[in-house]
Amino acid sequence: MPPGADVLADFSPLLRLGLLTIVGFYAGRLVRPLRLPSILGYMTVGLLAGPSVFELFRQGHLEDLAFINEIALGFVAFSVGAELSLRAVRGLGRGLVTIILAECLGTFVIVLLAVAALTAHLSGSADWPLALIFGAVACASAPAGTVAVIQEFRAKGSLTTALYAVVGFDDGLAILVFGFAYGMARALLPGSETGGMLDALILPVEEIVRSLVVGAALGFVFSLCVRRLRNPRDILILVFGFVLLGAGLSELWHMSLILTNMMVGFVLVNTRSMDLVRRVSGQLGELMPLIFVLFFAVAGAHLDLGALSDLGWLGIVYVGGRMLGKAGGASAGAALGGAEPKLRRYLGWGLHTQAGVAIGLALIVKDDFDTLSKSLLAQGTEVAAQAQRVGWIGTTVITTITATCILFEVIGPILAKMALDRAGEIPPEVRE
């Protein structure tokens, strides 16, 4: 630990946050001449300040700041929903549905097969539970990075709208796939209860349905309330309140934060005048830059550079397989669904970001498998080897995912920006 670090031990959380914001903000501006998204600057500062480099922020501090994640994701999801007016989406037609299905399932299958093949090659027999889990986690993508890039470069066009739709809704599909694949993985391992397969599907579906329903209900109430408001400051207050409500209810009732808030924005844009929606988005747009600085700085602080050394073959195969699956799947889906060439060529590039969601899923797996492992050990020495294997799977997943997320969080936004650029959807005055 560098000698200066002790001095900072007394800095209050506010001071750290303030410094992080300032430095992050300027780091973001520094990367602009490199034609890179600002969020990379924010993440770099966070990374440097975080536990893995200069330790200005320790784990405990980061946990205190966790609420920023939820608030930010809530706003991001709301923005995504507010972009999905049925008019705009209908233009893209069936293509969207096939794209989402193809990129999600494609990624799942490719990663599944790739990991199975690797384990077969390395140890003689394919490790299907491991492969299933990696396949499941691979589907999850993070909307924040893509949305931040879109907003920073003020992109507009069919690719942009398609991106909004895909990153928004694929959270739902990812939940389903994860539920299913995880259920199967558990079924293949000893110690699981019977009847698990059906439950494995029902629970995620329930979660998705709940999110959509509650989100829609919130959306209607919000639309009703916000219609009477003239004063833009009042509008901001209400948006803030409802996004927090969505986030809070999601935590309370185990729903998808993203889907719930997305529905609120979705209902707004499809039941109220464009003028009102513009006013609301305008207000939100003033706050978003600040929120992004905080969100990505904190995200950067969570990145663990040390984990990169644990990447190994598994990580490399996972990264390669996921990128192939996302890009290839999106492309195939676009072709199948008859979407325009622009989408076919570039949509996949915008889907690579992966972050907190994946780590969250990996943590769920680890916790569950740790418990399973302990219960197996308690059963005696015959299953000791199994117990060890289970524990190993849990740990491997979390370490690999943590490492690969670093790559995806950096590559994802860069590729997204490139895609938008090449598709010609970034206004000339922003390209500087």
Added chain:
Amino acid sequence: MPEAAWSLPPLLLLSILIALGFYVGKMMRYLRLPAIIGYMIAGFAVGPHGFGTILGDHELGALSFINEIALGFVAFTIGTELRLKVLRQFGKGIVFIILVESLAAFLLVLLAVYLVSGDLPLALIFAAVAPASAPAGTVAVIQEYGAKGSLTSALYAVVGFDDGLAILIFGFAAAAARQLLQVEAGGPLDAGLAPLAGPALEIAASLAVGGMVGVLFSFLVRKLGNLREGLILVAAVVFACAGLAELAHLSLILTNLMVGFMFANTRDESLVHRLGDQISGVMPLVYILFFALAGAHLNPMVLRSLGLLGGAYVIARSAGLMGGAYLGALIGRVEDKIRKYLGLGILSQAGVAIGLALIVKAEFTGLSEHAEQIGTVVITTVTATCVLFEIVGPILAKMGLARAGEIPEEEQPPAGR
């Protein structure tokens, strides 16, 4: 102390506070009262001493950082309103007002409490806490009604700078009280001016640090291509100063005030206005959270222990502040409008006073039995009187501004929808 009835995720709690506060605030407008009263009621209702009890003491503690952020923004806003061009109009008048109202409050409370209790150290402590006033309530009212004019500018100046004077008076009086108690308990008499050094240093340091950060901030703002990002910079600076203030024992208010002050006085008006507009976009949200939390802290049970002492304090403080402001304006030959109505706007007293009372309590524990008694009496009484001042203060401030004609007509609440 009460626990929350249900354990809800913090974001949910915040959203309920915001939604409830927002609508109760709107209701207040029909009663021609400032919305912040509504926010306080909403917070109180769901707080540990209210009805719903969804906010327990634990949750309140976790949300306390909102206080500092809000006060930081408020102080920054005050600073940006203190353009030298405007202040020069008042000349020495403002200085006189601040001096006289603070000293008058101090002396009258000293007298009143001594007459009621016969206890000099106790009277000194109450008098020490009396000049402290809370800028948030007054500033929120000014912003809500869009008030403009000389009274408004004068109010900004007074509530901003009197924090400094209050610190000095507190330091002096509290030290004097401590001396008396020590001697009474048989201890030695500490020498001379030492007690004044601490507070004076705190003020000087706050102004200096704030000033430096302010210069840096002004420089950075000018370099911003896109003013949309101005909010980020302000937020960052406010956070940092709040943190610095805590770290180096500076006055949160004075530090942030200086940042705003330097900015407003080194950049051209239109830039300051534009940045100010951005901030005022977020302020209502900040105010809802701040005052709802303040309301959640209010404990009406405490009003019971108000008694004669509390009554004397309330009356003497109010008389001192209002009378002192009037007198100061008279001496300083300030315009009639200000002379008549300024006093109404400076009565809010809140967290600052409670904070000071807590400091006293902490320092007096273990000193002597008499000292500990004083510590407890002060904290209970001040907590109770704050309930009154927090509610009455903003209402009177609004009245004062309205009577001075500084509330634009269209801001009056509509008769119907």
